[in-house]
Amino acid sequence: MTDIAPARTGTENTGVKHEIYWRETEPVVPGPPLRDNVTCDVCIIGGGYTALWTAHFLRKADPSLEIHILEADYAGAGASGHNDGFVTPTIGHSLGALVHRFGTDRAKLAYAAVGKSILELNRFCVKQDIDAEFESAGYYQVAATTDQIRLLERDLELAARLGAKSGLDLLDRTRARERIGSPGIEAAVKVGGALINPHRLARGLLRAVTATGVSVHEQTPALTVETTPTGHVVRTPHARVTASKLLYATNAYQHQFAEFRRKVVPVWSYAAVTRPLTDEELGAVHWPEREGFVEAGNFIVFGRLTAGNRLLFGGGRAHYRFRRNMDVAGNIDKPAATEALRGVLSRYFPMWRDVPFTHTYGGCVAITREVVPHIGALGDGRFYAHGYCGNGIALTHTAGKSLRDLILGRDTSYSNLLFVHGKEKPFPPEPLAFLGAGAVSSVLAAQDRHPRLIRTQLV
Template sequence: MTSRKHVVYWHDTESVVPSPPLREDTGCDVAIVGGGYTGLWTACFLKEAEPDLDICIVEAKHCGYGASGRADGFVTPTIGKDIQALVKEFGTERARAASQAVGRSILEIGRFLRRNGIDAEYEASDYLMVATDQAQLRRLREDRELAGLIAGRDQPELLNAAQAQAVIGSPALLGAIRTGGALVNPFKLARGLARVVKERGVTVYENTPVLRVVPGAHPVVVTPGGRVTADKVVIAANAQQFTFAPFRDRTVPVWSYALVSEPLTDEQRGRIAWPGREGMVEAKTFLTCARFTADNRLLWAGGPALYFFGRDLRKRRMNDPRAYRQLHTCFQRFFPMWQDVRFAYAYGGAIDITRDYAPHFGSLPAGNVFYGYGFNGNGIAATHTGGKVLRDLMLGRDTEYARLLYVDDRHRMARRFPPEPLLSVGAQVTTRMLERKEARL
């Protein structure tokens, strides 16, 4: 059997020459902590709106190293994790406005890539939300009704087993809903976006971990090599958001895992009907998903989201054998005809989870430190929308983006998680409760 590389497949698709790290004290108008999608889109939209702004991005590794460059590459209209919870909390109209904004972002990302000559392997393709048991079929029906309500148009068609298997020939499929979206190489998207913001005059310091942000009239971003004093700061650290004191108990990092195969042969590819190369996502909280890469590999990802005591983000957690065993067992259930497919890559990465499974944007009480986090593993399109939210909040604009349900006020902040050891125990209990709930749907 081919040995697996415990490195992120996407990171092997493009070489990186990092920007120099910060080595002295400096100042700017806006300092952004985090070189993932949220920070990069925010810098991009701020520069478009106010070209004279002096903006710098401070990134611990290199842009796209973290969750942005480890994503599975599904560009979807998903907001957070649970459409039913969003409608219940915010109502149909606000959920519709947010959904439509994220839907526009899918198209706008494609245009951005074409306009700036970024080959991020963008495929404008629907994806299938699929059901493999009766509980998931019931969830599909419920989500279908809500999707039609939010979109303000007819409900999407619910495909039966034969129709679903004609699109993706897995014998496990009992039904599916076709949803608009796209596929992308997430790392090439992040690296291309970083190139564009640098060309527009944004200073990017890579290999520069942030130790802390000191509040004040002019907040200070403290790093090992120097300090950045700014008029405004954005903290957009995704899975690392909890390392900053105001967010310590408002988000937790959980690990998601992926397997990527060797390139499939024509004979292997011909064993299964999958003519449109659509992505596939299972209709459950701890979902599995599948897609083809540009070089004809199969990506198989998801499974249980693992939380490690003390918010453990050490690199060795990427190699947890439990996750890969469960992923491979599930893969064999979906695709028994591919027993000889060998997985060349096995890797993981942490995502940020909030208690309401929804994103949060806003500013801390002083009004000059802003934040954006909480994409719950569904951030490629939503971070693009979030960059516009942060732009308008920082520039004091009263726009549709500044009024989206994303935006916190004094009545809505991300609810706190309990401290350890209750957090670890609660994560296990919540996982079991969600699994039982989905089985009863």
């Protein structure tokens, strides 16, 4: 899940917009900033999925709670509103790493909880009349090489250990291409999940939450946080919020607060969207159920159709910028990244290689040292959640339940999931963080190119 909003600029001479495609599907007029001091039970910094789901579950558990959410831009402006719309059960980076670190039993419980969230998310959209363009067909994890087929086989073995249904199997080239008619696919495994329009989901969730009485203050950045005998005081440009309990829910921006400076880093990822495909172009590829697909590897690439029949490609090698640079101007339009995605398009769908991109953009994925998310408490009425590693749509729904129980002091299955109260290793200070990230990225890229030379699972 990416977590920064590109600049709202115009188009270049090529006609390609360097801005988020999803934003064109529903206009946004941000709400007014907070102008008056308030006192409340819970203050949440950040206005994305984590904040909104947590507020939703808190209000359901205790309708008397006074909750205020502070968002620097507009609710869903970050990763929540412009990720790539894959609703996945994945926790962290990979199933293998999770089982290795936490064991089969704890991984099984966590995956069951996130799987339940996928189902509940769909029901929520129906009940709240949110047109998030939810497509329940799921997606395929695909292999383009023999070595990637081995990765799929490994994941199938792990899934079986977690109790996956017996019908989960590896589709060979012929059967895989009957599902997605791409000459680049050599094998595939169907994964439970869905596709959505992330921007519409975020804005619909905002409307549902505010209807329950939660106050959401857009255009209201949190400038400082101070803990006093009377509570936690958050200073904004025009007013202060005093709260008994405080939640940091800013994901890739989390490092901007001193407590999390070295706990989470923003890593850049890129995406590109084509113009709508014509009926003739769509007819050139057999893709009956419109499932998305994700290529197996450390640095994944993925593709999907939008509700408007645009083709969206994303992923590739991720980059960490020196000193956690999230400046849009220097990172939004990376020709090399766009060219790489054009190459992916040509490899998977050569019949569409000349279909022009209308949008290219970049954003940040929040990564932790362990490459798993972290949810927890600081011990003084402050709580946090960050590091979804690009797989946060369903996981933030689950995280909202975990945070609800932590904030209310409940000891439940959700407050004891494997990503709650886990030990966090800090990233080294600069310039070691930058140098280390570059070295790790190079090794992971080399493993993708030559998997037989580096057989150890690195992340």
